[in-house]
Amino acid sequence: MSRTPPSRPSSGPVRLGPQARAALWPVVAAEVTSGFWHERRRVNARVGIPQGPALLEAAGNLHNLRLVAGATEGSFVGDYPFQDTDVYKWLEAASWQLAQLTDDPQDELAADVERIVALVAAAQQEDGYLNTWFQSGKGEGRYSDLRWGHELYCAGHLIQAAVAHHRATGREELLDVARRFADHIDATFGPEGSGRPLDTFDAHPEVETALVELHRETGERRYLDLAAYFVDRHGHGAHRHEAYCQDRVPLREAETVEGHAVRQLYLLAAAADLATETGEPALIEACVRLWHAMAATKTHLTGGVGAHHDKEDFGDPFELPNERAYCETCAAIASIQFGWRMALLTGQARYSDLVERTLFNGFLAGMSLDGESWLYVNPLQVRDGYVDAGGDQSSRRTRWFRCACCPPNVMRLLGSLAHYLASTDGRGLQLHQYASGRFEGEAHSRPIVVSVNTDYPWQGRIEITVEQTPTRPWTLSLRVPQWCGRYRLAHGHDGPPVESAVLDDGWLRVERAWAPGERVVLDLELHPRLVVADPRVDAVRGCVAIERGPLVHCLEQVDHPGGGLDEVTVDLGVPLAVKERPELLGGVVTVVAGGHRRPLPATDWWPYRPADAAGATEPADAVHPAAADGSAEATTEPGAADAALRGVPLELTAVPYFAWANRGSGSMRVWLPTG
């Protein structure tokens, strides 16, 4: 199939040029105008992003920039060498926000951005280097500790911010700072024999994918080559072959994702960028292989990734714990960035299937409904009697943390979200995610504009109206979500089915000559459902989870008074019901299930006991031989096994996972025992 790239580039992230070896390109223009994501983005625009400058001031990030700019006295404030990235991620978020069409005045935001951009510029050194940790003397020896120093990681986020700032505002100031730093890095790092002093890489990837975007923004080939150089250095022992540093094996040889989840996925986003720019088969194969290894064996139901608190890393295949799921919010964001790049590279729907799941669950849970606090860790279970004895942030939302990587990361993804929803390939338009808005693609070098109107994910009906179209036929592609068992595509409301629709590996494709104003309606069946896991996922054996559409649901203690959640079982015999709860959690649709509050075994001093033939438990207090002759008979109580299966019937209220932990910090469960 001949490549027909669109003639005009996107105004969002991942701005592929016509030379890209992509299957799909981001749309030329995208807006979200109402509905679910519009509401979340408005909270981000009105509460999340505006509080940034004050929080960055209070946390010392701006002080550190003034300090190295010579504009203030004192010493570095904070504990981490990567604190500059909080500023850069906020600048990126604010820049994407400034590009939005909105009725809200944004003058104050624009002024904050330009003030902080000027501060960043003033902090940069003559030779282009910029890192307040090392410039302030808090850290010693520029580039002396690339395992922990995070200088290139910081540079990467500076570059991302600069690209966003330039794309959104057309202004050059921050882009100039980024280019000077990038040129400095290019002159400092390079292969042996290149005359450049350092043949190594930053143990925390980010600069790689940023350099590809800088190449796309500036047309400068050197930046692409430098990105490729850094990606290729991984796995050759510069960091003692540590998986944590993404150095255990070269990326093209890796069989699965491993090590620090955010580092792995930022590196893979860069690999997908490079594969898209160069079309290198080995790199494409590695990206496809590693995404599949992640999705099939190392991703939680919520789309969250990263099984271990310890080292923040991926676990073994199918090692997917619930209460100790780390699932850092930043890792969900990294997974979305990697997945979107893979969707563009391959054109396959499955990548956007996982992006959708991650957006609505593992990612969105990271921000409170009011936009004022965040979760760093996103577990799938908080146990009755959970005590945060170690400050592991597993169930408490915090306003801004010592290591505040997540909040501005959430802000920048929400700020640019419209650009992750649709794509074009020069022959039509593909809707990857469903949100009310307007998307402009291209066919036959002519604009295609469609508007979408939907109450998704609460309702399954999606109206797509062709606003602008060439006369010649083009293909509208609608993703049929992987979770969807039944759907219908019709001409207009309750009209006849669209006969020409063809399902093609997750894409429902309609090729036809469209007329302006023509409307098709996709109805996705939203029946709530129970899901189970591969038997190798030991953590959820004997459990089911509740989903509706793209939303994973969970039980929260607050909705189930009278006992703990760990006593609750779900009754598969009771059909799931849906209940609209406009008053709850800002307005959600809950799933109501049947269940029981089971009687727990008498608490003796030992929680393990002999199995009967069926593997059911005896009451704990009957274990110790009570009879003087020690006869085993004396230890069994008739009917005890049956009793252990019974319990008090209970109505279970399952709320969307993204909305959990907005009503205090009680227990929570995604996976529910069936008995």
Next chain:
Amino acid sequence: MSRTPPSRPSSGPVRLGPQARAALWPVVAAEVTSGFWHERRRVNARVGIPQGPALLEAAGNLHNLRLVAGATEGSFVGDYPFQDTDVYKWLEAASWQLAQLTDDPQDELAADVERIVALVAAAQQEDGYLNTWFQSGKGEGRYSDLRWGHELYCAGHLIQAAVAHHRATGREELLDVARRFADHIDATFGPEGSGRPLDTFDAHPEVETALVELHRETGERRYLDLAAYFVDRHGHGAHRHEAYCQDRVPLREAETVEGHAVRQLYLLAAAADLATETGEPALIEACVRLWHAMAATKTHLTGGVGAHHDKEDFGDPFELPNERAYCETCAAIASIQFGWRMALLTGQARYSDLVERTLFNGFLAGMSLDGESWLYVNPLQVRDGYVDAGGDQSSRRTRWFRCACCPPNVMRLLGSLAHYLASTDGRGLQLHQYASGRFEGEAHSRPIVVSVNTDYPWQGRIEITVEQTPTRPWTLSLRVPQWCGRYRLAHGHDGPPVESAVLDDGWLRVERAWAPGERVVLDLELHPRLVVADPRVDAVRGCVAIERGPLVHCLEQVDHPGGGLDEVTVDLGVPLAVKERPELLGGVVTVVAGGHRRPLPATDWWPYRPADAAGATEPADAVHPAAADGSAEATTEPGAADAALRGVPLELTAVPYFAWANRGSGSMRVWLPTG
């Protein structure tokens, strides 16, 4: 019941004096002469302990002592401020070993001990302070960082070594060093207003229990008071109320064990020591409450404790993961030390039930069969395809680690093990653990000597012969293990039952006038059994484990070629069988079970799928709607659910858990799915 303490103290650890408010006292003399533990102790004596000096030399511990003694040049070698404890724990182990009756020559060991004792003495400062990390300048500021400095923790192990050295050899050199350091600490730490400068405590307990033993050894009351002072300081915020530092709540108010497992249990061992010395009801209640909270909700089947790699801490109640069980070997040792003290304090059998389980499983697995390598972390599962990407030591035995706390800790417990097996109360003798040997207690102020002959835990027959006895009646108490469903006590081999035997909460008591040479035979039924867990232990839902006697068994990959362990299910319908395997793992009894190698669902890109009514799984490749009309029917395959339950029959070989990871590092499972 009037207290009748024995007139002569024990020669082992926990040397309770007649003033102790104990229910039981360690026996006056104890030997293990043959059988299971004798073999393990012989490996410890011939391989484990003798390699100590060379390993301590290679690791730099002895160099550090010479360095601060001015006997060598250079700088501190190593990464941790507690490395002196490796030396002290080895000295303690070697001292207990020197007290053993053995046919092996021990002159070389005695010479090594005196050489290293002299080196320790030479390293001590004028004022009694001794810590090579701070004396060498590696650490700055004596007592400036009690959260991390470990100075009193090191002092505690020095004191334990000195007490053992004095008890075993009668020599004073090391005891003098310990007393001088203890006096220095006593002059430095004390309550506000006492004129002593520091009102705080070491974040890693150990000095507390050591000071009680020093009090017992020297009769010096100040040491007991200082121990009580340190125990009472915990929980008042000296260490920001961190659970990791055992500072979240005062011990007497704590509802459960929490934080760093070894720290918690060393602190509780001290609390039990103090409760035994003072009889304070509130402290006794706290010890009883916290032991029960640990045993009933935070102990793995192996007796291992500590659920988290991150912070090495206890998890929530019933949070007992398998592959990520931390279960540090040192924590098992600490649990045994706490449990033994509780057994003496209360006289209850349950404490020794858990000590037995921990000894044979969670503790013993920490040393390889050849005594040359150790496990730091003792998981209950190693998954197929496990990759140690993070150096977490979960399945590889290592010779001596950077943080080598466990090996010498194993050595010192094995070296003193005979003293954990029996007790006396001045009215008779109690056998807590069964091993062939000789135990001397007291009744009516006269010696009682019994000899035990058994092949336990391989066989359930235990012969007890009264070697020496007063003419007046006394009570022989035999622990009927909590796991034991059926037993028989007879006069001699296959003689008539002992009619007067009474079962009293785990103790089988026989009060009679004994004649020298009289023998009773206890037969404990050793049928292998399947066990299940409390339903709140989410990690093992739908699983059973195999036990025989006190031994937990596990499957290892090496015994199950032709596929991975994660495909294996156990068939509850097939009776368990026992197979003696003299050629295997130094001679073990295995349990043979029936099972299946189940067919795994086709690996699609997503491991979760809709549940059918029974909660069974559909094949993954049938999830995505394949039909163009997207009908749900198209997604189900008849019989798929049934097929998922079938599999290839397979004979399962379960080896004792203590012997795992002695044949390379393949996958392993303790808990086995039933379907």
